Amino acid sequence: MRNITIFTVAAFLEIAGCFAFWAWLRLGKTMWWLVPGVGLLMLFAYALTWTETDAAGRAYAAYGGVYIAASLTWLWAFENTRPDRWDILGASLCVVGAATIIAAPR
Template sequence: MEILKSLSIFVLAGLCEIGGGYLIWLWLKEEKPFWYGLIGAVILVAYGVIATWQSANFGRVYATYGGIFIAMALVWAWKVDGFKPDKYDVIGATVALVGVCIIIYAPRPA
C-alpha cells in the first residue's frame, strides 16, 4: 500500500510539473494570454509542495521523480501534442522507470 501511495504522489507531482510547464510554454511560445503563465506558475509551486509528501529523502525522491517524469512527459506529448513516441522512446522510458524503482523501492537495512 505504501508503494501505491508513493506512486500516486509521483504521478500527481508529474501532472503538476508537466501541466504547469506546459501552460507557461503556451504563454511564451504560443502567445497565449498572460494568465496561462500565471496559472502555470501556481501549478508549478504546487508540484514543489506535493513532492515533499514523499517519505524518502530529497535525493532519492528527486532521482526517482526524474525517471517518472521521463515517462510521463512522453505520454503527455503523445496524448496532448500528438507526438508519437517511437520504440527507442519507449525502451528509454522503461529503462528509466526500472532504474528509479530500484532507487526508491529496493529494500535497505534499517
C-alpha cells in the same frame, strides 16, 4: 506504491505548469497562462514533500524516471504526437532505474 502515486501526480502538475510557460513563449498564448502555470508548479513542489523517504535527493532521483514516462504520456495525450520506439525504450530504462531507487531495501 504510495510514492508512485505521488510521483505521478507531481509529474503531471510539473508538466502542466511548465507547458503554460511553453504555451506563452512558444505558442503565442496570452501571459495569463502563467497564473495557473505558477500555481501548478507550486503544487508540484509541495506534492514531492509527501514522499515516504528521508532524503530529498533520493525522492527527486526516483521521481525523475516517473517524470520522463509522464512527459511522453503528455506528448501523446495533449500534443498529439505518438512516442516512437526509442522514446519508449528510454523511458522504460528510466522507470526501471526509478523503481530500483524506490524499492531498494533500506
